[in-house]
Amino acid sequence: MDLIDAPAKSRDTTILELREFSRRLVRELGFMRTTIADSDLAPSAVHAVIEIGMSPGISAKDLATILRLDKSNTSRQIAKLEASGLVERTVSVDDARSSELYLTAEGQKLRKKIDRFATDRVSGALRRMVPADQQTLVRSLALYADALSQGDVSKLAATEAGSAGIVQGYQPGCIGDIASLHGRYYAEHWGFGAFFEKKVATELAEFAGTLPAEGKGLWLYVENGRTLASVVIDGDDDTGVAHLRWFIVDDSLRGSGVGRQLLSHAMRFVDERFDETYLWTFKGLDAARHLYESFGFRLSEESEGAQWGTRVVEQRFNRLSAKEGGAGTV
Numbered sequence: 001m002d003l004i005d006a007p008a009k010s011r012d013t014t015i016l017e018l019r020e021f022s023r024r025l026v027r028e029l030g031f032m033r034t035t036i037a038d039s040d041l042a043p044s045a046v047h048a049v050i051e052i053g054m055s056p057g058i059s060a061k062d063l064a065t066i067l068r069l070d071k072s073n074t075s076r077q078i079a080k081l082e083a084s085g086l087v088e089r090t091v092s093v094d095d096a097r098s099s100e101l102y103l104t105a106e107g108q109k110l111r112k113k114i115d116r117f118a119t120d121r122v123s124g125a126l127r128r129m130v131p132a133d134q135q136t137l138v139r140s141l142a143l144y145a146d147a148l149s150q151g152d153v154s155k156l157a158a159t160e161a162g163s164a165g166i167v168q169g170y171q172p173g174c175i176g177d178i179a180s181l182h183g184r185y186y187a188e189h190w191g192f193g194a195f196f197e198k199k200v201a202t203e204l205a206e207f208a209g210t211l212p213a214e215g216k217g218l219w220l221y222v223e224n225g226r227t228l229a230s231v232v233i234d235g236d237d238d239t240g241v242a243h244l245r246w247f248i249v250d251d252s253l254r255g256s257g258v259g260r261q262l263l264s265h266a267m268r269f270v271d272e273r274f275d276e277t278y279l280w281t282f283k284g285l286d287a288a289r290h291l292y293e294s295f296g297f298r299l300s301e302e303s304e305g306a307q308w309g310t311r312v313v314e315q316r317f318n319r320l321s322a323k324e325g326g327a328g329t330v
Contacts, residue, residue: 018144039110039113039114039117041110044067044069044073044077045077045080045081046114047067048063048067048077048078048081048087049081049086049087049103049107049110049111049114050111050114051063051066051067051264052087052101052102052103052107053103053107053108053111054264054267054268054271054322055260055263055264055267055294055295056100056102056103056294056295057090057092057100057101057102057260057294058100058101058260058264059092059098059099059100059101059257059260060074060075060078060099060101061098061257062257062260062261062264063078063101065166065261066264078101081107084106085104085106085107086103086104086106086107086110087101087102087103087104087107088101088102088103088104089101089102090102092255092257098255098257115322139214142272142273164221164222164223164224165221165222166219166220166221166222166258166261166262166265167219167220167222168217168218168219168220168265169211169212169218170208170211170218171220171222171227173225173226173227174208174218174220174222174227174230175201175204175205175208176201177226177227177228178200178204178227178230178246178248179197179200179201179204180197181227181228181229181230181248181250182196182197182200182246182248183196183197183200185248185251190284190310190312191310192310193310196310200246204232204246207232207234207245214237215233215235215236215237215242215273215274216232216233216234216235217232217233217235217265217266217269218230218231218232218233219231219232219262219265219266221249221253221258221261221262228249228250228252228253228258229248229249229250229253229258229259229262230246230247230248230262231244231245231246231247231262231263231265231266232244232245232246232247232266233245233266233269233270233277235270235273235274237273240274240275240276241274241275241276241277241278242270242273242274242276242277242278243277243278243279244266244270244277244278244279245279247259247262247263247279247288249262254287259291260291260294263291263292263295267295270321271321271322274321275320275321276318276319276320276321277297277318277319277321278300278316278317278318278319279292279297279316279317280314280315280316281314281315281317282312282313282314282315283302283312283313283314283315284312284313289317292317293317295319296319296320297317297318297319298317298318298319299315299316299317300316300317300318301314301315301316302314302315302316
């Protein structure tokens with residue numbers, strides 16, 4: 001028999017259906033209850049524990065941004081978690097005026113309990129679906145979540161008003177800005193030259209030309225139309241491995257927490273999609289290494305090389321994703 005395309009649903013119908021599915025998800029996942037995930041905590045507190053566990057050393061400001069909470073609500077949430085012995089603060093090594101948040105031993109135990117509960121719920125649901133439908137679900141939810149994130153009103157308002165904020169995806173002028181950041185910083189501190197800046201600009205332009213694409217992400221800190229910080233995830237769905245690239249923060253932002261916030265976005269992205277992440281850097285970038293290690297990256301290779309046009313001791317760092325029990329994610 002002939003195949004006949006079914007009439008497309010109207011946009012209004014699609015919106016209503018998505019809203020209904022969203023409400024059902026909220027109910028089924030337990031967000032209407034006073035506690036969630038087999039814990040004694042409210043939903044927002046559970047999410048705070050998860051995010052702090054995924055990004056050890058995260059600041060209260062960055063946590064508020066991730067959870068979409070205002071400063072006062074975030075402060076109250078952190079205070080409750082501290083009083084319960086689940087979270088502790090330490091003075092930031094990058095900026096003595098701010099503090100870093102970490103899970104205590106009890107907080108780590110609770111995080112593992114929450115992870116087991118969530119894994120069991122998802123696993124039970126997936127058993128009722130055939131593998132092809134499971135993959136379709138993952139792709140569709142990823143697209144929907146990304147679309148919601150990119151449509152965040154506050155994010156758009158910050159960019160359009162000429163103020164500062166983190167945005168995802170290619171922005172006009174970002175390739176030149178990122179190449180310029182790399183060129184100036186590494187020339188001043190390490191003597192790198194035109195070879196290195198050309199390599200960054202050429203490879204970044206090639207990467208940006210593939211966007212949007214499955215498994216690939218670009219996050220920028222934009223201020224008055226200029227990119228002042230960036231990070232890229234270049235993932236391979238077939239191997240389950242992602243490459244973290246072009247992470248840089250302008251000197252004017254060092255100690256502000258922007259770098260940690262960018263890495264938090266990138267690590268959440270890979271933890272949802274990949275088994276492992278790696279990056280290349282070189283010996284001597286101690287502040288960057290400390291930040292990488294706080295997210296669970298560990299040195300795996302070290303040898304002298306000149307892939308950036310100048311001989312340095314090149315280093316490769318690897319990190320297992322949360323679902324694989326990575327060192328920085330528990």
